[in-house]
Amino acid sequence: MAEVTLIEAGRLAAQQEMRRDPTVWVLGEDVARGGLWGQYKGFLDEFGTDRAVSTPISESTIMGAGLGAALVGTRPIIEMRIFDFVMCAMDELVNQIAKIRYMFGGQAKPAVVVRMPHGMWRNSAAQHSQMLEAWFAHLPGVIVVTPSTAEDTAGLLVQAIRSDDPVLFFDPKDLFGVRGNVAEQIEPIPFGVARQVTEGDAATVVSWSTAMPVAAKGVEMLAEEGVKVDLFDLRTIWPWDQAAVIASVKKTGLLLVVHEAVEVSGFGAEIIARVLDEVGTGVLKGAKRVAAPRIPIPFSPPLEAEVRLSPEKVMTAVKGLIAF
Amino acid sequence: MAEVTLIEAGRLAAQQEMRRDPTVWVLGEDVARGGLWGQYKGFLDEFGTDRAVSTPISESTIMGAGLGAALVGTRPIIEMRIFDFVMCAMDELVNQIAKIRYMFGGQAKPAVVVRMPHGMWRNSAAQHSQMLEAWFAHLPGVIVVTPSTAEDTAGLLVQAIRSDDPVLFFDPKDLFGVRGNVAEQIEPIPFGVARQVTEGDAATVVSWSTAMPVAAKGVEMLAEEGVKVDLFDLRTIWPWDQAAVIASVKKTGLLLVVHEAVEVSGFGAEIIARVLDEVGTGVLKGAKRVAAPRIPIPFSPPLEAEVRLSPEKVMTAVKGLIAF
């Protein structure tokens, strides 16, 4: 066990898998230098230029080459540096990676991991702060991983690298410094199993990725006022742990989803619609979202603050649900 | 008034606006030949090579050049031929067009219309059949237009061309042949105003684009059995007519959303979550979606049929809601 940061946990997981399996390799910009975030530090020295491939600024080809390499039996980790740049590689992701196995009747095994650090981070403005994970839940053919802790990052990345399905791995930029305990031998964490953080009858709160610590803080403040809720970190939004959330809602009758992404057409909507569909209005008494307004991310701190979540907003929303 | 097909209605609307305003022009592949769908037939002869621009297969630049041209005061219609190819131009659409006005504090006016024929059409398989309009409702900065009739196509396209906001205009491929009456002088139809198709107390049914005729047929079959519902064609999903839908749900208590796109994280989820948020479970007694499974679109007719909507599915869903 070592206490490490989230970004280091990811590095350890990738390193472990690359040591275990010679078909695993990584490609992306500045990988030779250890990646923009140090997530591949030392990889060049340990694995050489063939397995730690520093690439040109050619996102389409980074993504598409990763797929091609998977088709001949290797397991590439495709590093996108910052999520927003994946917009330069969407054909390769959406039309090729996500569909190839299906279109070819199962002949292709697109076993790639696409790492995409997402979300707000130090006032990076509109082109470097987006969270669009909901899009990929809507896209058949891919797994969508959205960890919020160092432990989960490690375990889910191991799982992702071993997965035969293409995995979209959203590293949470704003949480790269949070610490956790990572085992010597990192065990894979299965997709679709939520982590329950707190327990309570008052409401069900669901969150993931960068919104998690905010939700947790809000829940903690509620607990101090005696309001106890079930808080879940989904960890992966596709597949997502419907069983756990539904069981909780059957107990609490109230559902709050907290995510950093825009509220409109975000994944919170899916959770609410799905739970409602399953349990009906006899059980579900109220459902709300705490998420971002439908505006691009502004640069200036006081403007960015308008978009950011806060524990207070979470607290207010839960209380609103209960009062309703 | 002339009875014309939907695709011809769009052609007439674009032609009218190009005659009215010399800053309006169109660019895209095969525009010289009238566009893949004949939607620009005669434009080359009437408007010349500078305003009917046939382009290379360079989607990034088709999209980005459209934006650039808008920045100097013209109003381009950016033709994407088939929606799926917009994946080759997502940086230009998502990171540039949608954000530029905001990032630059209002200096930019990205007055573009992006036309993207979408949906299933004659067994075109996974890379030529996608519907991802929900993505763009989640994307701040753009209008999302999803007509289902010739009249609406004409009026909404006129509105789109005159709009200073960037408009994503989803032409419904499967409905290109449906006919409607288009006025000599086409009036703009405002965004965000639903068209009510039928009236009734039993339930509220909401749909748009290619799903509309299917929903309408299902509703008609229900009516024959004496079950009358409010049926709305949203026409635009951003903005969408929340007032109309909410007023109806307050009357009926039941909500069904019908769309061709994948159910998971589709725009139906947003409608349900939003309506629930507004009216609460005291009013909303049940809500369902009829939409596609989370699978790519298969080629073979019997497989494609699994993904397609049907009036029967709509009927069953409404009855399920009522029975519940």
Next chain:
Amino acid sequence: MSDAADNFRRLIDHYRTMARIRAFEETALSAHKAGEIPGPLHVSIGQEAVATGVCVNLRRGDRLTSNHRGHGHAIAKGAEPARMMAELFGRATGYCGGKGGSMHIADFSVGMLGANGVVAGGIPIACGAAQGLKLQKSDAIVTCMFGDGAVNRGPFLEGLNWAALYRLPVLFVCEDNGVAAFTRADSVTAGPGPLARAIACGVPAESVDGNDVIAVDAIIGSAVAEVRRGHGPRFVHAKTYRLMGHTSTDAAAWRDADEVSAARKRDPLIRFAAVLCERGVAAEALAEIVAEAQAEMVRARADALIAPWPEPAAAFNDVQDVGAAAWPK
């Protein structure tokens, strides 16, 4: 056997391959017209010499990425026309179990990594396949086929630079039929053309008459040898002509009639037949090859027509492992 005999047999094989491609596509066209084949169909009639001259130089283990006009590439690479035809028909016995259709035929067992519905879509994939093969110390190479339209898409530049940079075993073949859909290549391609672009990206490049199968075979033969030797990527620009319309429903009536009739005279099958006759092959022998090819494809069509449709439930297979075989919610 003597070199001459070997060579002679190779020529006859060329002719057979070309005849089979032609027969496959003519049969498919007529099946499409008869309503037996759904979806769009892009045939490469007139371009058979390229597919043939390229693939004859490849081993089974070599990989190939193709585009939307890829029947010829698949047949030349060794795919079975019967399973291809079944796929066009949307049947369970097709290569993709009916999920793909014409634009998504693949046969991984012969290294055919798939057609592609996106112009230039195969370029990055080919680069990565080569990189993966190199990483695994394989001596297989990757051939990447695309049209003149693809040279105006970004991945062309990115992929060629990439392959040159990592000295990857990729053979790029630009099958230039002079037209992209309904637009002349020269009206949308500025500068000196694909060859100069390839060279500017660091990939050695040569041109060839793509309607002359012997010339294609020769130039590809040396390019493949270079690539296999580890000398990095090579680019071949093969000039040819699309005799038919863009899709099966396009009559291509906008083209100059003189141009088309001139092109018909350069039909690679006719030209090559003349060459073979000159070299002493009896016209009957060629006719027999054609007749055999046609018979094979007629059989393929007949078999496809009675082949089973996929089970509806198959729609839910092979999406991804997670949530397999069920309506995923």
Next chain:
Amino acid sequence: MSDAADNFRRLIDHYRTMARIRAFEETALSAHKAGEIPGPLHVSIGQEAVATGVCVNLRRGDRLTSNHRGHGHAIAKGAEPARMMAELFGRATGYCGGKGGSMHIADFSVGMLGANGVVAGGIPIACGAAQGLKLQKSDAIVTCMFGDGAVNRGPFLEGLNWAALYRLPVLFVCEDNGVAAFTRADSVTAGPGPLARAIACGVPAESVDGNDVIAVDAIIGSAVAEVRRGHGPRFVHAKTYRLMGHTSTDAAAWRDADEVSAARKRDPLIRFAAVLCERGVAAEALAEIVAEAQAEMVRARADALIAPWPEPAAAFNDVQDVGAAAWPK
């Protein structure tokens, strides 16, 4: 006034522009270090001769697209440093009202169509702006600035082909500082380089020493004249050096110390000062220009520091007309 005097004044103006860019960025760097500027900051210290030599040839009505390292481009194009600085500080008085920051500075009033956070993002935009201007029969031209990193992205090929095809009034300037973020340009760019690529896409191209402002001015002068005459696009490859790290927080310690110190000797300001002194300009006169520039930027910083923050409600403005000025649901 005589040509010589004109020319002399032009040189002094060059020096002033370069000094102002340098002073702006040094001030911004120190403000960033002091925590006054949030977000990432990419400075172009060492590259001032390019921005200066390019923009001196442009009219106010000419447009310019820039990249993430665009302070110099903006200043040289005529933007006000005070409003730029306020933008870096995230203040209401900044060019974008604080919504953009360093990577998104724009000043449409002087034709500066904006920096861009996406490498090569400005290329298609520049092409379209030129097309729109041409459609409106304007005689304005568009200059498109990007780095060596951009030549490996698809839009480079697409945009150059496009501009050549439609003979658009675009001047492409590749500001080649030898490095993209933390990666050497030559380690990721195959083939003969940007110049050959431009030519292969049909755009006439020339190279210049980007650290020699007189040379840049001259070559751009004739390129601009060509472009403005309607002869279609031109491409200039300006070789320069990034003296600082990729962002303000990067020490660029991985670079060879000898290389950096050699580059420091080629610092365009130092080199140009020497030239001016040779031509008889007093060192004091140059020192005064530098001092004035520094004073201007110190004032800009001080003003920015006390400038008002944007109202929180401004976050909801300028998203789009529909649903303006409210939390959009």
